[in-house]
Amino acid sequence: MILINTVGTSMLGAWKDMGTTYDDQHRKRLVAAIGRLSETDRRLGAELTSIRSLMNQGVIAPGDRLIFLVSDTPEGRFVGTVLAEVTGLWGFSTESRVIKKLQGDDPKAFVQGLRNLVKEIADVYRKRRPSDALAINATGGYKAQISFAGLIGQVFGVPVYYQFESFPTAIELPALPVDFAFDQWLAYRHVLDVLDEGEAGELLRADDPRLKTLPDCLKVLVDISQGLATLSALGTLYHEGFRDRFRAQSQALLPKASGIVSADKKVSYEDKNEGRHRGLAEWLERIRAVPYVTRIQTFYYNPSLPGCSTVEPDPANTDRVIAVYATHDATTKAYVFLSENDARKAQAAAADLAERIR
Numbered sequence: 001m002i003l004i005n006t007v008g009t010s011m012l013g014a015w016k017d018m019g020t021t022y023d024d025q026h027r028k029r030l031v032a033a034i035g036r037l038s039e040t041d042r043r044l045g046a047e048l049t050s051i052r053s054l055m056n057q058g059v060i061a062p063g064d065r066l067i068f069l070v071s072d073t074p075e076g077r078f079v080g081t082v083l084a085e086v087t088g089l090w091g092f093s094t095e096s097r098v099i100k101k102l103q104g105d106d107p108k109a110f111v112q113g114l115r116n117l118v119k120e121i122a123d124v125y126r127k128r129r130p131s132d133a134l135a136i137n138a139t140g141g142y143k144a145q146i147s148f149a150g151l152i153g154q155v156f157g158v159p160v161y162y163q164f165e166s167f168p169t170a171i172e173l174p175a176l177p178v179d180f181a182f183d184q185w186l187a188y189r190h191v192l193d194v195l196d197e198g199e200a201g202e203l204l205r206a207d208d209p210r211l212k213t214l215p216d217c218l219k220v221l222v223d224i225s226q227g228l229a230t231l232s233a234l235g236t237l238y239h240e241g242f243r244d245r246f247r248a249q250s251q252a253l254l255p256k257a258s259g260i261v262s263a264d265k266k267v268s269y270e271d272k273n274e275g276r277h278r279g280l281a282e283w284l285e286r287i288r289a290v291p292y293v294t295r296i297q298t299f300y301y302n303p304s305l306p307g308c309s310t311v312e313p314d315p316a317n318t319d320r321v322i323a324v325y326a327t328h329d330a331t332t333k334a335y336v337f338l339s340e341n342d343a344r345k346a347q348a349a350a351a352d353l354a355e356r357i358r
Contacts, residue, residue, distance in 0.1 A: 011079055070099065137162075265293060323336050
């Protein structure tokens with residue numbers, strides 16, 4: 001079992017008499033003091049009290065892995081080291097991870113911090129072993145962080161636990177009565193990718209025509225500030241969640257294998273393009289090796305146009321997708337032809353190829 005724990009700093013309020021040095025000596029004194037407490041003592045703090053409750057309920061056991069996601073503050077880092085050491089003494093495998101920009105002094109930074117929280121949990125979710133169960137303990141931390149953890153659990157399909165201050169035990173939170181449309185994510189995945197990662201190292205401009213293609217229900221996932229657009233924290237959760245759902249279901253969604261060996265799949269270049277864009281030939285070889293690809297044809301080259309390498313559905317044809325290779329301040333676009341002529345499978349192929357070329 002892997003238990004992801006959101007973390008606050010309320011524990012420090014019960015130990016004010018120890019000072020605010022937050023150094024190794026402070027940590028050793030606090031760990032020793034906590035070790036002398038009974039498991040029902042309120043001075044354990046929200047995180048340790050809820051972990052004890054989950055142990056007593058059999059949700060977790062010594063030997064399991066605990067990950068503490070802490071705020072980007074001196075207090076947060078300190079509490080994370082204390083929690084990791086105490087629970088390590090309880091027999092758990094522990095680690096503390098700082099969530100960049102997750103702090104309460106700057107509202108704009110906090111919004112980015114929530115996005116980083118989503119990405120960190122998504123990273124744990126993806127890298128876990130198939131045999132590892134995963135759960136979230138959302139008892140500690142900022143109120144917005146706690147609420148968001150519940151949504152994260154729903155999107156990734158993992159249980160979320162919370163211990164209310166007046167409750168004797170932690171409880172599993174019920175699922176929220178909302179759902180997300182997978183087909184919609186497939187259709188607009190290429191726009192969400194650019195909003196999430198930027199283009200040529202820069203955020204998307206708010207007047208970018210791609211934003212206008214988004215339906216109203218997806219526009220609410222976009223934050224616009226100072227003329228630039230990015231995914232909101234909820235948008236990041238939506239995008240990361242569906243990327244994982246797609247990985248799990250991709251084989252059932254993709255076009256069938258073409259049966260053509262890679263060497264026999266034709267690659268044709270527009271006039272004067274072959275060999276001019278560094279790394280293009282190798283990039284196209286990676287695409288040509290994909291089983292459902294039948295042939296490739298480049299149709300655009302600009303030696304001085306930086307951008308973002310991506311793959312998107314071709315709005316005019318459902319038997320091909322458009323692959324964009326943007327490196328070394330140049331951009332090449334190519335049609336990648338597929339083994340089947342089907343709009344949904346083309347969308348799935350675009351999402352799959354985009355993951356392969358990251």
